[in-house]
Amino acid sequence: MGNFARVVRLALRYYWTVAASFLCAMLVAVLWGGNIGFLYPLVEVVGNDESLSEWADKSIASAKETIAEQKALEKRLTRELKAAPPAEKRSVERELRAAVNRRDAAEADLRLTSWLEPWIDNYLPPSPFGTLVVLIVALLVATVIKDGFMALSSILADRVSQLAVFDLRKQFYRRTLRMDLATFSESGTSDLISRFTYDLENLAGGLQTLFGRATREPLKMIACLILAAYICWQLLVLTLVVAPLAGLLIGFLAKTLKRANRKALEEMSSLYGILVETFSGIKVVKAFTMERFERRRFHTTSKKFYKKAMRIAVVDALVNPVTEVMGITMICLAILAGTYLVMSGETTLLGIRMCARPLSLSALLAFYGALAGASDPARRLAEVFNKLQRASAAADRVYQLLDREPRVFDPARPQPLGRHHRELAFENVAFHYHPGQPVLEGIDLRVPFGETIAIVGPNGCGKSTLCSMIPRFFDPRSGQVLLDGVDLRDVRIRDLRAQIGIVTQETLLFDDTVLNNIRYGCPQASREQVIEAAQQAHAHRFIEQKLDAGYETIVGQSGGRLSGGQRQRIALARAILRDPAILILDEATSQIDLESEQLIHKVLEQFIRHRTTFIITHRLATLSLADRILVMNGGRIADAGTHEQLLARCELYQRLHHGQFKETA
Numbered sequence: 098m099g100n101f102a103r104v105v106r107l108a109l110r111y112y113w114t115v116a117a118s119f120l121c122a123m124l125v126a127v128l129w130g131g132n133i134g135f136l137y138p139l140v141e142v143v144g145n146d147e148s149l150s151e152w153a154d155k156s157i158a159s160a161k162e163t164i165a166e167q168k169a170l171e172k173r174l175t176r177e178l179k180a181a182p183p184a185e186k187r188s189v190e191r192e193l194r195a196a197v198n199r200r201d202a203a204e205a206d207l208r209l210t211s212w213l214e215p216w217i218d219n220y221l222p223p224s225p226f227g228t229l230v231v232l233i234v235a236l237l238v239a240t241v242i243k244d245g246f247m248a249l250s251s252i253l254a255d256r257v258s259q260l261a262v263f264d265l266r267k268q269f270y271r272r273t274l275r276m277d278l279a280t281f282s283e284s285g286t287s288d289l290i291s292r293f294t295y296d297l298e299n300l301a302g303g304l305q306t307l308f309g310r311a312t313r314e315p316l317k318m319i320a321c322l323i324l325a326a327y328i329c330w331q332l333l334v335l336t337l338v339v340a341p342l343a344g345l346l347i348g349f350l351a352k353t354l355k356r357a358n359r360k361a362l363e364e365m366s367s368l369y370g371i372l373v374e375t376f377s378g379i380k381v382v383k384a385f386t387m388e389r390f391e392r393r394r395f396h397t398t399s400k401k402f403y404k405k406a407m408r409i410a411v412v413d414a415l416v417n418p419v420t421e422v423m424g425i426t427m428i429c430l431a432i433l434a435g436t437y438l439v440m441s442g443e444t445t446l447l448g449i450r451m452c453a454r455p456l457s458l459s460a461l462l463a464f465y466g467a468l469a470g471a472s473d474p475a476r477r478l479a480e481v482f483n484k485l486q487r488a489s490a491a492a493d494r495v496y497q498l499l500d501r502e503p504r505v506f507d508p509a510r511p512q513p514l515g516r517h518h519r520e521l522a523f524e525n526v527a528f529h530y531h532p533g534q535p536v537l538e539g540i541d542l543r544v545p546f547g548e549t550i551a552i553v554g555p556n557g558c559g560k561s562t563l564c565s566m567i568p569r570f571f572d573p574r575s576g577q578v579l580l581d582g583v584d585l586r587d588v589r590i591r592d593l594r595a596q597i598g599i600v601t602q603e604t605l606l607f608d609d610t611v612l613n614n615i616r617y618g619c620p621q622a623s624r625e626q627v628i629e630a631a632q633q634a635h636a637h638r639f640i641e642q643k644l645d646a647g648y649e650t651i652v653g654q655s656g657g658r659l660s661g662g663q664r665q666r667i668a669l670a671r672a673i674l675r676d677p678a679i680l681i682l683d684e685a686t687s688q689i690d691l692e693s694e695q696l697i698h699k700v701l702e703q704f705i706r707h708r709t710t711f712i713i714t715h716r717l718a719t720l721s722l723a724d725r726i727l728v729m730n731g732g733r734i735a736d737a738g739t740h741e742q743l744l745a746r747c748e749l750y751q752r753l754h755h756g757q758f759k760e761t762a
Contacts, residue, residue, distance in 0.1 A: 101493075104488075108304055160203045223227075254308035258307075286373060300491045303487065358486055446558060524579065537609070551726045554729035599682075605656070612648040631648075682711070725739065726738065728747055729741060
């Protein structure tokens with residue numbers, strides 16, 4: 098429960114709400130016990146056709162008589178104790194202690210009844226039926242008040258849980274955005290979504306249960322046990338002998354439930370993964386008529402989740418029988434022992450003193466009522482048991498990611514970084530995603546400010562990874578990347594990325610207006626600046642003429658309402674508006690039509706001037722923009738030079754040119 102305790106500490110920051118919720122739970126418990134306590138006057142007073150006033154007079158007289166009798170008995174036993182032979186002294190001492198206990202009990206009854214008598218005489222009716230009416234009305238009023246406090250307690254518990262999960266959700270989201278790209282690749286989008294939704298929902302349910310029922314029901318149980326202990330604490334202890342065994346069984350079930358819930362949450366993540374993959378790739382699914390395959394895949398994972406859920410259900414179902422058997426055993430012991438004490442008039446059971454004075458039938462019935470009142474909260478606690486274990490498993494999954502530190506982070510004392518103006522250098526850079534599987538090895542490269550570098554090579558040779566080192570999506574495992582002589586790891590990530598513009602092959606637009614998509618990354622830009630950037634990207638005309646609401650048009654999820662060329666030009670306008678010192682184009686024109694490519698080519702001819710530009714491409718037309726072409730193979734730089742130089746001397750470039758570029762040419 099360690100991670101769940103962290104969530105609880107988060108909730109305890111709202112201490113006024115927690116305190117109010119706890120106070121309401123206390124009042125509910127007191128009124129719950131008080132309502133059960135009404136059983137005693139109903140049986141003792143009204144059942145004997147007496148008013149409370151008559152009962153008080155009779156109780157006071159009986160108590161005084163008992164005190165006098167016991168004092169006389171104490172004097173006699175004290176004399177007998179002095180004269181008794183050693184063999185009989187222990188028996189006399191026991192009788193003397195019993196007489197003292199009976200006198201103390203009678204004196205306590207006398208004090209309580211004497212204190213109540215003026216209130217009873219002044220405010221309660223003198224007739225038995227009138228007394229019954231008052232007791233019934235008081236019971237109804239107390240029940241209404243109790244239910245009101247119970248509703249308020251539930252509302253406050255919900256408020257605490259939702260506020261705590263609201264804070265945790267923001268904290269989780271903030272921390273997730275700080276993580277490096279490798280974390281997203283390892284965790285997967287569907288797993289993150291599962292933790293953000295299903296796991297946090299279970300956490301909220303667990304907190305609501307903890308501050309609601311899990312607080313309220315034990316207090317109700319304690320109130321009833323206090324009432325039972327007041328009547329006869331020795332008899333209560335006897336009835337609770339089975340409680341430790343039940344506690345051990347419930348502890349075992351708790352561990353089993355937590356493991357089962359953790360596995361079920363993992364299966365739910367897999368379900369989310371299938372849904373995300375299927376719905377995002379629905380065009381491919383339908384094109385290849387793979388609906389049946391996807392149904393089978395979904396069925397298999399759903400069946401696994403079903404089996405985990407049924408395991409939880411089985412274990413959860415065992416909690417109720419354990420608590421019920423414990424409750425029945427307690428009540429059976431109480432019935433046997435209590436009935437014997439009442440019927441025999443004894444105060445001892447098997448030689449053990451159970452009460453100071455013989456139990457009356459009304460006191461025994463009130464004792465049974467208190468036990469029944471304690472068993473109902475115990476049963477309700479069994480019902481919430483699974484929620485707490487599920488919340489604990491969900492907390493472990495959430496904090497598993499929340500406690501991870503990003504592998505790319507800001508230095509403790511970042512160096513100031515001016516606008517790039519001299520040189521970008523890679524010095525003996527090596528990188529791998531997994532040990533023993535190098536992606537980059539021995540990269541040495543110097544790029545003067547304003548130079549345009551095109552990077553070509555076969556798939557998987559490290560082109561994109563090399564460019565990902567520049568904005569510090571990844572840090573080198575060895576070597577360093579220097580910007581104007583400063584190691585990128587020594588500057589703030591925000592300062593570095595503020596100088597970089599990136600346009601990728603898979604252009605991502607957000608489900609927002611065209612205006613806000615272009616302005617993304619430069620929120621302070623004016624509308625005029627946005628339009629100017631769109632004009633430079635040759636996007637202004639289609640925005641104004643082909644989109645219904647112009648710049649206020651909602652582009653849809655991932656820009657799905659626009660064509661590939663339109664999305665790419667908006668992405669280019671976004672990069673232009675940022676005015677970066679370094680521009681990275683990763684296959685930016687590989688999936689658009691020829692007309693859009695020609696327009697973007699014209700834009701780039703102007704825009705890359707006086708900037709350091711990296712272009713990953715297979716397009717011959719785009720290569721013409723480069724001052725130098727870098728050929729990569731197997732994570733190394735195989736050669737570098739102009740198009741003509743490489744055609745003349747680099748066999749790999751020749752193969753790439755004839756195999757891929759020739760068709761484009």
